[in-house]
Amino acid sequence: MPTAATPDSDAERVGVPLDPALADLHHLGLKLALLAVWAAVSFGVGYFAADLQFSVGPWPFSYWVAAQGGVLVFIVLAWGYCWAMQRFERQQGMGAGAAPEGESHG
Amino acid sequence: MADPASAERSYSSRIRHILGLYVIGLIGFIATMAWAEQQGLSRHWIGPIFLFLTVMAYAAIGVHGRTSDPAEYYVAGRRIPPIYNGMATAADWMSAASFISLSGALYLQGFSGTPGAPGGLAYILGWTGGFVLVAMLIAPPLRAMELYTIPDFFQVRFGGRWPRILAALGAVLCSFTYVVAQIYGVGLIASRLTGVQFEIGIMLGLGGVLLCSFLGGMRAITWTQVAQYVVLLLAFLIPVSWLAYKQLGNPMAPLAYGQQLGKIAERESVLLASAAERQVIAAYEQRMREDAERLADVPAALERERREARERIQLLRSRNADVDLIVAASRELLAMPRDEAEARARWTRDLRENQQRAQPLGGLPRHIQPFVGDPVGDETQQAQYDLSRRNFIALLFCLMLGTAGMPHLLMRYYTVPTVAAARASVAWSLVFIALLYLSIPALAALVKFEVMSHLVGSRFDALPSWIAQWASVDSSLLSVQDVNGDGIVQFGEIRLGADLLVLAAPEIGGLPYVVSGLVAAGGLAAALSTADGLLLTISNALVRDLYFQPGRRKASPEQRVILTKFTLLTVALAAAFVAALKSSEILPLVAASFSIAAATFVPAMILGIYWRGMTRHGAVAAMAVGLGLTLYYLVIHNPAARAWLPSGLLVPGLWWGIEPISAGAFGAPVGALAGWLVSLLSRRVSR
Numbered sequence: 001m002p003t004a005a006t007p008d009s010d011a012e013r014v015g016v017p018l019d020p021a022l023a024d025l026h027h028l029g030l031k032l033a034l035l036a037v038w039a040a041v042s043f044g045v046g047y048f049a050a051d052l053q054f055s056v057g058p059w060p061f062s063y064w065v066a067a068q069g070g071v072l073v074f075i076v077l078a079w080g081y082c083w084a085m086q087r088f089e090r091q092q093g094m095g096a097g098a099a100p101e102g103e104s105h106g
Numbered sequence: 107m108a109d110p111a112s113a114e115r116s117y118s119s120r121i122r123h124i125l126g127l128y129v130i131g132l133i134g135f136i137a138t139m140a141w142a143e144q145q146g147l148s149r150h151w152i153g154p155i156f157l158f159l160t161v162m163a164y165a166a167i168g169v170h171g172r173t174s175d176p177a178e179y180y181v182a183g184r185r186i187p188p189i190y191n192g193m194a195t196a197a198d199w200m201s202a203a204s205f206i207s208l209s210g211a212l213y214l215q216g217f218s219g220t221p222g223a224p225g226g227l228a229y230i231l232g233w234t235g236g237f238v239l240v241a242m243l244i245a246p247p248l249r250a251m252e253l254y255t256i257p258d259f260f261q262v263r264f265g266g267r268w269p270r271i272l273a274a275l276g277a278v279l280c281s282f283t284y285v286v287a288q289i290y291g292v293g294l295i296a297s298r299l300t301g302v303q304f305e306i307g308i309m310l311g312l313g314g315v316l317l318c319s320f321l322g323g324m325r326a327i328t329w330t331q332v333a334q335y336v337v338l339l340l341a342f343l344i345p346v347s348w349l350a351y352k353q354l355g356n357p358m359a360p361l362a363y364g365q366q367l368g369k370i371a372e373r374e375s376v377l378l379a380s381a382a383e384r385q386v387i388a389a390y391e392q393r394m395r396e397d398a399e400r401l402a403d404v405p406a407a408l409e410r411e412r413r414e415a416r417e418r419i420q421l422l423r424s425r426n427a428d429v430d431l432i433v434a435a436s437r438e439l440l441a442m443p444r445d446e447a448e449a450r451a452r453w454t455r456d457l458r459e460n461q462q463r464a465q466p467l468g469g470l471p472r473h474i475q476p477f478v479g480d481p482v483g484d485e486t487q488q489a490q491y492d493l494s495r496r497n498f499i500a501l502l503f504c505l506m507l508g509t510a511g512m513p514h515l516l517m518r519y520y521t522v523p524t525v526a527a528a529r530a531s532v533a534w535s536l537v538f539i540a541l542l543y544l545s546i547p548a549l550a551a552l553v554k555f556e557v558m559s560h561l562v563g564s565r566f567d568a569l570p571s572w573i574a575q576w577a578s579v580d581s582s583l584l585s586v587q588d589v590n591g592d593g594i595v596q597f598g599e600i601r602l603g604a605d606l607l608v609l610a611a612p613e614i615g616g617l618p619y620v621v622s623g624l625v626a627a628g629g630l631a632a633a634l635s636t637a638d639g640l641l642l643t644i645s646n647a648l649v650r651d652l653y654f655q656p657g658r659r660k661a662s663p664e665q666r667v668i669l670t671k672f673t674l675l676t677v678a679l680a681a682a683f684v685a686a687l688k689s690s691e692i693l694p695l696v697a698a699s700f701s702i703a704a705a706t707f708v709p710a711m712i713l714g715i716y717w718r719g720m721t722r723h724g725a726v727a728a729m730a731v732g733l734g735l736t737l738y739y740l741v742i743h744n745p746a747a748r749a750w751l752p753s754g755l756l757v758p759g760l761w762w763g764i765e766p767i768s769a770g771a772f773g774a775p776v777g778a779l780a781g782w783l784v785s786l787l788s789r790r791v792s793r
Contacts, residue, residue, distance in 0.1 A: 031242055031243070034238070034242060035238075035242070038235065038238045038239075041235075042231050042232075042235045042502060042506065043499060043502065043503075046228075046231065046498060046499055046502055047495065047499060049217070049218075049476035049477065049495075050476045050477060050481055050491075050495075053476075057364055058364030058365045058367060058368055059364045059367065060367075060474055062217075062476055063217060063227070063367070063474045063476075064364075066217065066227035066228075066230065066231055067227055067230060067547035068360060068544050068547065070230070070231045070234070070235065071230065071231075071234045071536075071540045071543055071544060072540070074234050074235055074237060074238050074536060075533070075536050075537055075540055077238050077241075077242075078237060078238060078241040078242075078532055078533035078536050079533045081241055081242050081529065081533075082241070082526075082529045082530050082532075082533050085246075085526070085529060086526060086529075089526070
């Protein structure tokens with residue numbers, strides 16, 4: 001048996017200092033949308049690479065996306081998420097700029 | 107509120123100031139070396155000076171940042187500004203595999219690699235795409251939990267002993283595989299640059315790593331990595347831009363290399379039709395047949411070869427031939443396999459290699475063709491296409507998930523002040539990584555064009571000197587042999603190892619030797635920075651998560667830090683020992699560790715964060731099943747391990763044709779499924 005007396009999940013949550021799931025589920029839609037773009041660029045273009053060979057300048061499209069375009073899209077996604085979350089947090093009025101959840105000592 | 111903010115501002119401005127001075131100093135140093143080379147400074151000095159001075163600079167930062175305070179040692183006091191943490195993460199992330207091997211892999215594998223060796227652009231997409239998952243799903247909640255290590259997460263979320271123990275084991279396994287690859291890279295660079303033996307090169311580089319991470323922990327490593335990032339970025343961009351300027355008249359390589367792709371495709375068509383290339387292929391086919399004959403009856407063949415070699419020596423002696431020839435012939439006799447098993451292993455390897463090289467273009471797929479085979483061709487062509495595409499997608503999946511689960515990467519986001527800073531820091535990391543990654547496909551294409559248009563067709567008696575120098579480091583890195591005996595280099599006669607391409611790129615492009623020194627220093631920075639982070643992860647996991655479990659052993663925080671430092675030393679030596687065996691190339695080794703990370707951590711972590719129904723039993727099941735299945739698949743396809751395992755454990759063939767490098771493609775989904783089912787089951791039982 002790997003674990004001891006209390007396999008009950010309510011008893012376990014005592015040890016969690018913060019329950020991030022609560023805060024994060026609000027933005028599920030945003031996350032799903034960004035993840036859909038992420039999957040389309042990586043797995044989508046990867047899977048259909050042979051059919052997406054039309055040229056963009058000197059590059060075949062699928063080669064360019066896999067070599068460079070994908071990386072650029074990922075950067076936009078990461079910054080977009082960052083920006084959107086900051087806006088949400090400011091709207092919730094929990095202090096401008098500073099994050100509410102992870103208050104930390106210096 | 108105002109006071110800490112202004113203190114923070116002055117802290118950042120001080121860092122900016124120091125970093126600016128450092129960059130200016132570095133550029134000044136490179137310029138001085140370039141000037142000294144023109145004044146006649148010998149090549150024997152340039153390499154060692156670059157190596158020594160950069161390692162000393164890192165060590166100085168490491169010694170300056172030394173600490174025994176636990177918060178500083180494990181998470182750098184949680185006050186690294188996001189942009190600098192992004193820079194440090196980029197250096198941490200871009201290992202010897204990214205810096206040294208990745209361009210070479212793109213050169214060799216083109217878009218997607220072959221079905222048997224998937225790769226190519228999957229590495230570029232996978233190692234950047236994973237950060238989207240880290241930014242959105244993983245880093246912010248982990249930062250909010252105020253942890254020290256990754257196994258801490260499993261302790262806090264699930265409680266009990268086993269989740270943490272399994273996580274620590276997974277962290278040690280994937281990080282150790284990874285660190286061995288880094289130290290191999292260090293040895294490669296140091297031995298080429300200073301001319302010392304490979305093993306001594308490893309020890310020299312190891313000294314540099316230890317000075318940083320041994321004394322200072324996370325705080326020292328962070329600032330060392332920032333310094334290393336600057337070196338490795340300059341070391342990559344300078345040769346790429348220079349090559350691009352030479353070939354295309356435009357130093358912006360990532361924007362300009364597109365036109366070379368078309369020219370490479372033209373050259374490939376010419377080479378495919380060339381009669382001389384076909385002669386080379388025929389010569390390799392002949393060698394294949396000879397190998398097959400020898401393997402048909404190993405003892406007789408070995409006996410015959412030995413006899414022939416002895417007769418050759420006799421003949422040379424009786425003719426009073428040149429001493430050099432006799433020495434060479436006796437050396438050949440000595441190099442023969444000692445027994446049957448060795449002979450069989452060697453000839454099987456030869457056969458496989460000759461088979462590979464008897465393919466058109468020396469076994470390299472065409473550079474921009476997405477997958478091997480043809481979706482509208484005959485049946486074998488279609489099957490090959492399917493297999494190639496499936497392996498590409500599977501590898502992409504493993505690399506992305508592996509990125510999201512790599513403990514040494516996730517640990518870096520513990521060091522920023524807030525959750526918002528963690529998100530920003532991931533985005534910064536991606537920017538700093540992209541600065542280099544966007545140039546990697548460019549370098550591969552530029553070098554391929556250079557080789558195809560200049561090296562191919564040159565005469566064997568006028569080969570450039572770098573070929574002999576690199577071939578003497580390790581013949582598996584580079585060999586150019588006149589296979590068809592016409593005195594002219596054909597494309598099929600060149601064999602470049604993936605680990606060579608970047609290090610030799612300045613010489614292939616005819617740049618000054620200073621650039622070679624700089625590139626080597628950059629490769630060293632990449633390997634050392636990653637090794638630092640990995641060693642810290644391993645020693646933390648061993649000491650904090652396995653040895654001192656809560657409430658089991660008593661020790662003050664300072665004692666734990668000291669113990670961690672000594673564990674780090676031991677782990678580093680063990681990794682150096684394994685690396686000295688020179689068992690494998692860098693890239694496959696690293697890719698295997700991504701599969702392990704993907705399967706062990708990601709299912710349990712994502713479910714643990716986003717599903718409240720996940721129980722401790724579920725987490726244990728997810729990790730144990732994921733890790734177990736991945737390791738099983740890796741091991742049963744490893745030829746060395748196959749000999750040791752009882753045959754009942756071995757399953758013949760691959761599952762759905764997926765190569766073992768992507769073992770996580772099975773481990774992660776099955777682990778997630780196991781976690782979900784066991785969670786449901788355990789709640790029902792306890793109710």
